[in-house]
Amino acid sequence: MVTYDTLAANVDWRIAGSTLLLFFIVSRVLKFIRGLKAVSWLPGLRTALEQPEGLLPTGRWNPGLYLIWNERFTLYQKWNSETVSIVPFLTGKPAIYTSSLEVTRQIVGGGPKSAWVKPELSSRATNIWGDNVLSTNNPEWRKHRRILGPAFTQTSTYVHVWSTTHRIYHEMTASEGWDASDEVEIQVLQKLTTKFALNVILASGFGIALPWDTPPGQGGEVNLQQALRAFADNVTYFIFAPEWVQRLPFPWFKKLAAGRRVLAEYMRSQVEERRAEIRGGAEVKSDVFSLLVRANEEEEGKLKLSDTEVIGNVFSLMFAGHETTAHTFSVVLGLLGIYPDVQQEMYEEVINVVGNRDPVYDDFGKLQKILALFYESVRLYPSAYMLLRQAAEDTVLTIPEDGWGPGTRSIAIEKGTQAVIDIVGIQLNPRYFTDPEKFDPSRWYGVSSDSETVSAWSIGPRTCIGRKFAFVEAVCFLTLLIREWYVEPIMKPGETTAEWRERIMVPKLMITLSVGNMPIRLKRRASRGQ
Numbered sequence: 423m424v425t426y427d428t429l430a431a432n433v434d435w436r437i438a439g440s441t442l443l444l445f446f447i448v449s450r451v452l453k454f455i456r457g458l459k460a461v462s463w464l465p466g467l468r469t470a471l472e473q474p475e476g477l478l479p480t481g482r483w484n485p486g487l488y489l490i491w492n493e494r495f496t497l498y499q500k501w502n503s504e505t506v507s508i509v510p511f512l513t514g515k516p517a518i519y520t521s522s523l524e525v526t527r528q529i530v531g532g533g534p535k536s537a538w539v540k541p542e543l544s545s546r547a548t549n550i551w552g553d554n555v556l557s558t559n560n561p562e563w564r565k566h567r568r569i570l571g572p573a574f575t576q577t578s579t580y581v582h583v584w585s586t587t588h589r590i591y592h593e594m595t596a597s598e599g600w601d602a603s604d605e606v607e608i609q610v611l612q613k614l615t616t617k618f619a620l621n622v623i624l625a626s627g628f629g630i631a632l633p634w635d636t637p638p639g640q641g642g643e644v645n646l647q648q649a650l651r652a653f654a655d656n657v658t659y660f661i662f663a664p665e666w667v668q669r670l671p672f673p674w675f676k677k678l679a680a681g682r683r684v685l686a687e688y689m690r691s692q693v694e695e696r697r698a699e700i701r702g703g704a705e706v707k708s709d710v711f712s713l714l715v716r717a718n719e720e721e722e723g724k725l726k727l728s729d730t731e732v733i734g735n736v737f738s739l740m741f742a743g744h745e746t747t748a749h750t751f752s753v754v755l756g757l758l759g760i761y762p763d764v765q766q767e768m769y770e771e772v773i774n775v776v777g778n779r780d781p782v783y784d785d786f787g788k789l790q791k792i793l794a795l796f797y798e799s800v801r802l803y804p805s806a807y808m809l810l811r812q813a814a815e816d817t818v819l820t821i822p823e824d825g826w827g828p829g830t831r832s833i834a835i836e837k838g839t840q841a842v843i844d845i846v847g848i849q850l851n852p853r854y855f856t857d858p859e860k861f862d863p864s865r866w867y868g869v870s871s872d873s874e875t876v877s878a879w880s881i882g883p884r885t886c887i888g889r890k891f892a893f894v895e896a897v898c899f900l901t902l903l904i905r906e907w908y909v910e911p912i913m914k915p916g917e918t919t920a921e922w923r924e925r926i927m928v929p930k931l932m933i934t935l936s937v938g939n940m941p942i943r944l945k946r947r948a949s950r951g952q
């Protein structure tokens with residue numbers, strides 16, 4: 423009888439091992455060839471792992487998330503094409519990376535018949551609280567966008583954003599002690615900008631006026647403010663930690679879970695309260711949340727959102743609407759500190775348009791240079807640095823011939839291929855921006871906010887719904903700050919501004935792009951208008 427022992431004694435483990443290894447190598451070679459075929463043999467990088475792989479150590483075979491930043495001046499030049507492929511041979515799907523707006527238009531353009539959808543990971547990252555405009559694909563996405571749309575097309579929304587930003591700016595300067603000082607040193611600017619942008623989105627988005635100095639909760643209980651802050655600070659944990667991890671009995675997990683419950687209950691009661699007000703004929707408040715509930719009340723049947731979806735949208739707005747803006751505010755102030763001539767030009771515009779009076783929403787359209795400053799800062803440090811899509815079926819892309827055109831050619835793309843819209847690459851593409859490395863807000867003077875060149879907010883029907891919200895908030899905040907304060911970087915002895923930029927403004931790529939902790943000094947201008 424053949425027993426396990428006799429069998430084991432007769433097996434040559436070296437041969438078995440070599441055979442397995444051979445099978446493995448053959449399977450990887452076949453996988454690699456299938457990957458190359460899936461992207462029509464488009465030239466590009468060959469890696470071990472799928473890109474963008476953010477969790478494992480990066481190196482030659484796993485360039486990771488930082489590829490698009492580290493190779494921002496070389497990736498497309500190296501392959502002499504605005505669209506390249508990245509094909510892994512160990513694990514994962516092949517991808518195409520593009521810095522071309524023409525190719526981007528085909529991928530994010532949407533339309534009911536589009537072959538391109540958001541991949542599962544990117545949807546999972548944004549639907550913690552329920553399906554919403556960020557997480558869904560057509561035809562579901564259209565339903566969400568339709569309900570959210572009216573809140574973002576009404577002038578009253580932006581008047582509200584302006585007055586809220588104005589109020590919170592003054593609350594901040596009073597609470598932080600700036601009003602009583604002529605010089606303020608801030609070691610980590612991001613702590614303030616994040617708090618600022620969160621308070622603005624809560625007030626303008628949801629009608630929740632959070633005081634700048636929120637008192638801590640009593641008796642270990644999680645109050646609404648703490649729950650909101652904890653959610654905003656730990657959103658990455660909610661996205662990536664599996665449900666069972668979130669239920670583990672550790673105090674920190676318990677606190678986050680309690681916060682999540684407090685938020686869910688609060689939001690549910692808010693939806694009910696607003697719905698009752700609207701049904702009772704009360705005047706609708708002008709925050710985005712109230713307008714969203716009203717728009718939903720006016721819909722019927724399949725086009726109506728469920729309560730979970732309404733709450734899902736509320737959180738998608740909070741998530742999308744504060745980190746991006748907050749990080750950009752830090753970048754803008756850092757760049758102003760490095761470029762005093764630009765700062766002076768901005769100051770002059772503020773004084774010419776606003777002078778000593780309180781800035782009002784009607785000034786928004788006149789403060790074109792301040793808006794250009796915001797565009798240019800986002801161009802160099804785009805907070806939404808890449809967009810992910812995946813081919814849900816075999817499709818075709820038209821790409822420039824010989825890499826950069828002017829002619830075009832079609833390439834077949836197989837189902838399952840990933841597409842990375844490289845927003846960093848687009849912003850540095852010399853075909854759209856001359857001298858792309860240069861910080862030059864004047865390149866935006868006279869450019870309409872509807873222009874496709876303002877591409878850091880994406881293009882086409884799925885462009886950022888909150889872009890005007892961000893523009894209005896930014897122009898109001900920067901106008902108030904630049905009029906009152908001169909910004910300069912806090913540098914080490916003997917350090918130059920270029921060295922400071924290299925040390926501090928180092929991008930960190932997580933869900934959004936941010937830069938290192940920013941130390942700045944504010945010096946009060948002698949008086950407004952001088």
Ligand code: HEM
Pocket residue numbers: 530555556567623627738739742743744746747750800804805806809810878879880883884885886887888889891892
């Ligand atoms: C500097 C500020 C901002 C930048 C750079 C930015 C950028 C972007 C980009 C690139 C997208 C497209 C994402 C994709 O298709 O995968 C997007 C979508 C979105 N953004 Fe923004 N955003 C900013 C501020 C805001 C604000 C303030 C809000 C809300 C008040 C907001 C809400 C949204 C929403 C809801 C979407 C999804 C739209 C859809 O898929 O239909 N964003 N944003």
